[in-house]
Amino acid sequence: MPKISNKGLEMPQSPIRKLVPFAEAAKKAGKHVFHLNIGQPDIASPAVALDAIKKIDRSVIEYSHSAGFESYRSGLSAYYKRNNLDISKEDIIVTTGGSEALTFGFMTCFNPGDEVIIPEPFYANYNGFAKTAGIKIVPVTAKIEEGFALPPVADFQKLITEKTKGIVICNPGNPTGYLYSQSELEQLRDIVKNNDLYLFADEVYREFCYDGATPFSVMSLNGIEENTVLIDSVSKRYSMCGARIGALISKNKEVMSTALKFAQARLSPPTLAQIASEAALNTPQSYFDDVIEEYVERRDITVDGLNSIEGVFCPKPKGAFYCIAKLPIDSSDKFCQWLLESFDLDGNTVMMAPASGFYATPGLGKDEVRIAYVLEKEALKKAVKCIEEALKVYPGRTTK
Structure with missing residues (x-):
C-alpha cells in the first residue's frame, strides 16, 4: 500500500476540533452540549x-x-x-x-x-x-x-x-x-x-x-x-x-x-x-456597536463567573471573544474529554478547547482551557455553572 507523506503525517490535529467525536457521542446520549470550543459566533451576519x-x-x-x-x-x-x-x-x-x-x-x-x-x-x-x-x-x-x-x-x-x-x-x-x-x-x-x-x-x-x-x-x-x-x-x-x-x-x-x-x-x-x-463593507456602525455591547456582557458573565469559582483564574480580555482560564485540574485534555463523556448538570455539559494545544512548549497549558464566549448570555451562565459543578466532582482535581 502506498505511504502517506511525512508532511501529512506531521500535520498537527486541531485542538479545537479533536474532541468532536466525544461531543457527538454526548449528544447521541441525550446531553445538551454548550459549545465554547470554537469561535463560531451566533451573531447574525449583516443584512x-x-x-x-x-x-x-x-x-x-x-x-x-x-x-x-x-x-x-x-x-x-x-x-x-x-x-x-x-x-x-x-x-x-x-x-x-x-x-x-x-x-x-x-x-x-x-x-x-x-x-x-x-x-x-x-x-x-x-x-x-x-x-x-x-x-x-x-x-x-x-x-x-x-x-x-x-x-x-x-x-x-x-x-x-x-x-x-x-x-x-x-x-x-x-x-x-x-x-x-x-x-x-x-x-x-x-x-x-x-x-x-x-x-x-x-x-x-x-x-x-x-x-x-x-x-x-x-x-x-x-x-x-x-x-x-x-x-x-x-x-x-x-x-x-x-x-x-x-x-x-x-x-x-x-x-x-x-x-x-x-x-x-x-x-x-x-x-x-x-x-x-x-x-x-456597507454594514452600519450601529451593527458593531450592538455586537460589542453584546460581547462585553458575554465576556463579563463568562470571566467574572469563572473567577468566582474556587481555584480558577481567568484574566479579563480587552479584545476578540476568547479567554484562557487556569483550572485546578491535572490535565485539560482529560478534563475536557471527561466533561463530554462522564458529566452533565441537568442534562447539560460543556465542550472547551484544551489550552495545551495552543502552546508549542511541551507541558505548558496542561491546566488551562480556551473558552470562546460566543453563545447567548443565558447559555453562558448555564455553561459556567456546569464548569463549577464539574470541578467539584472531577476525579483529577488538584488542590492548587
Whole structure:
C-alpha cells in the first residue's frame, strides 16, 4: 500500500476540533452540549451581505481576478483608510480566508527550515500553516499571571538566530483576547528593524475591542513598511466564517508580486463570497456597536463567573471573544474529554478547547482551557455553572 507523506503525517490535529467525536457521542446520549470550543459566533451576519447574495443577478459565476475583484479591493482600501490606515488596492490580495493569506505569506517570505517567533499561547492552526510552508515555530512564552502581555524584549532577543526570519502576532489575540498596546508594538518594531525580520500581524478581530480600548495596527508602525505583512478576514468581523474571504496586505511590492503567483496557481477566491464581503463593507456602525455591547456582557458573565469559582483564574480580555482560564485540574485534555463523556448538570455539559494545544512548549497549558464566549448570555451562565459543578466532582482535581 502506498505511504502517506511525512508532511501529512506531521500535520498537527486541531485542538479545537479533536474532541468532536466525544461531543457527538454526548449528544447521541441525550446531553445538551454548550459549545465554547470554537469561535463560531451566533451573531447574525449583516443584512446588507445577506441581501447581496439573495439579489445576485448573474448568468455565470465566473472567476475573479486572482487578487480578487478590483471593486472589492477598492472597497477594502476605503475601509482601511477610514481606520487611518493608508492601504491601496494594490497592497491587497483577496484570499480564501485568513488561513490562505497566512499560508501564501509564509510561503512567500520564508524558506523551508526558516524559523519564526510567535508569542504563545497562539492560534493553533498557525502550526498547520507553518508545517505547510516547511518552517519552524519558535515560541516565546506569555504568562497568564501577566494577562498574556507581550513577553520582554530580552526573551525575543535570546531566541533570534541566523535562521530567524520573522515574528508572528495576533492582535487582539486568539486564544487570549489580549490587546497589544502601541508601546508593545513599537518594541516589536525595533526588534524587527534591528534584525531585518518580517512582522506578520493577524488583525482579524480589530473590531472587537472593549472598555474603551482601540486597536493599534502594525501598518501604523513607522520604519518597517517593507517588513510588515497584515492578515485580515471577514469571518469574525461580520460573523461570516463560512464565506472564507480574507486578505493578504503589504506595502512590500516584491512580497505582493510573489504572493500573487501563489494566488494565480489557485485561480481565484470565491466569487459569491466576494460579492457578500463587498456588500458587508456597507454594514452600519450601529451593527458593531450592538455586537460589542453584546460581547462585553458575554465576556463579563463568562470571566467574572469563572473567577468566582474556587481555584480558577481567568484574566479579563480587552479584545476578540476568547479567554484562557487556569483550572485546578491535572490535565485539560482529560478534563475536557471527561466533561463530554462522564458529566452533565441537568442534562447539560460543556465542550472547551484544551489550552495545551495552543502552546508549542511541551507541558505548558496542561491546566488551562480556551473558552470562546460566543453563545447567548443565558447559555453562558448555564455553561459556567456546569464548569463549577464539574470541578467539584472531577476525579483529577488538584488542590492548587
